[in-house]
Amino acid sequence: MFFLNYKALWATLTLIGFLGVYFFKRRSKDVKVSSLMFFSALKTPAEGGQKLTTLQTPLILFLELLIVTLLILSAAAPVMLDNNSKIPLAVILDDSYSMTATAKEDSKNARHRGLEYLKNNILNKQYYRINLIKGGSYPELIGRHDMTGAEAGVYLDNWRCTSKSADLVSAxxxxxxxxxxxxxxxxxxxxPAETDSDTQMAKLNWLAFGKPVNNLAITGANRYSLGKTDRCFFEYTNFSDTPVNLHAIVKSPESNKVYDEIKTQIQPMSVRRSIINFPEQNSEICAEILADDFLADNKLCLPSIKREKVKVRIKTNSKYLDSLLKKTVEALGTGVLVEKDEKILITDTQEII
Structure with a gap:
């Protein structure tokens, strides 16, 4: 037997109060008499040995104790557990990146607080049949149907919060x-709970463990070639409700050289863009936001551009012009001179040779 509300059993302490009322109650009563001559007969004679007195308890005491005990047991909700009498429970887990956002003054994020709640209030109860649903871009069942708390605790390790969004209404x-x-x-x-007809269920409990945190994110990036150098573009957005100081760097991981450093303040829902020229064409370039509460969108790397040189054939009637054109193609670095199978033909005649 288990009690659904075992904390109600603390009310059994009230039984001590009932016993105290009856066992330690002293009552005094005024009795009017016509003479004091009979009081001498009430004196208890001095006798040796111990005198045994039988405790007299009224029937109403036992009735009151019985009624209070039944009320306490009713409030504690005792149940006899078998597989059919356990309470079915579906736990929907928000799998979005935002569950991992951690404030500077707090070492725990919403995922940590949610796990603590489940361990302290759900997984340690033996009267639940637990079904875990991961709510990401689409709902996904974790584990099997009707798991015990111990089984569900093992499958909770698969809750990593790696989805870009969480459609909880669909879940x-x-x-x-x-x-x-x-x-x-x-x-x-x-x-907080979304306003939707599907979320207005009588047996739905929506628990939000998040705390407001500032969030700066890299929301855009591009890289294209200018010949001997690359031009890179990065965009930073403030998704917070207040102005936030942005501190970001753009560097090459290979040479560890910093090509740009930004220190500025961005207004709420505003954007800051930066454009740099990057000479290390065969290396990737990374932009990183420093000192931000939400880490998932703080770093972005652009790989080197896959450069396939264009095949160029030069055929003119002037050796001097041929020499100038060949030097031009070699200086650009984006083409290779060939004698056949060219992609580009440079000539001074209308005939295609």
Whole structure:
């Protein structure tokens, strides 16, 4: 037997109060008499040995104790557990990146707080049949149906929060369609409940463990060749509700040389762009935001451009012009001189040779 609300058993301490009322109660009563001559007969004679007195308890005491005990047991909700009597529970886990956002003054993110809640309030209860649903871009069942708390705890390691978005409304709709209509639904997320008809279930409990944090993100990047150098473009966006100081660097991981450093303040929902020339054409270039609460969108690297030189054939009637054109192609570095199978033909005649 287990109690769904075992904390109600603390109310059994009130039984001590009932016993105290009856066992330690002292009552005094005024008695009017016509003479004091009979009080001498009430004196207890001095006798040796111990005198045994039988405790007299009224029937109403036992009735009151019985009623209080039954009320306490009713509040504690005792159940006899078997596989059919366990409570079905669907736990929807927000799998988006935002669950890993950690504030500077807090060492725990929404995922950590959600796991602690599950371990302290769900996984240690033996009266649940647990179904884990990972709510990412689409709902995904983790493990098998109707797991115990110990089994569900093992499968929670697969909850990594790596999705770019979390469609929790679709996950709730999936539970309504795929499971019994009496199933209880628990949503673990970092945002308040969404206003949707599917989330207005009587047995749905939406728990948001997130805290507001500042978020700067690299939201755009591009790289293209200018011949002997590359031009790189990076875009930084402030998704916070307040102005945030941006400190970002752009460097080459291979040479560890910093090509750009940005220290500025960005207004809420505003963008800051930077353009640099990058001479290390065979190396990747990385932009990184320093000192930001949300780490998932703070670094972006652009690989080197795959350069395939264009095959060029030069055929003119002037050796001097041929020499100038060949030097031009070699100086650009984007073409290679060939005698056949060319992609580009440079000539001073209309005939295609």
């Amino acid at each position: 709730v709709r999936f539970v309504k369609e795929a499971f019994d209509k009496h199933i209880q639904v628990l949503v673990i997320t970092d945002t």
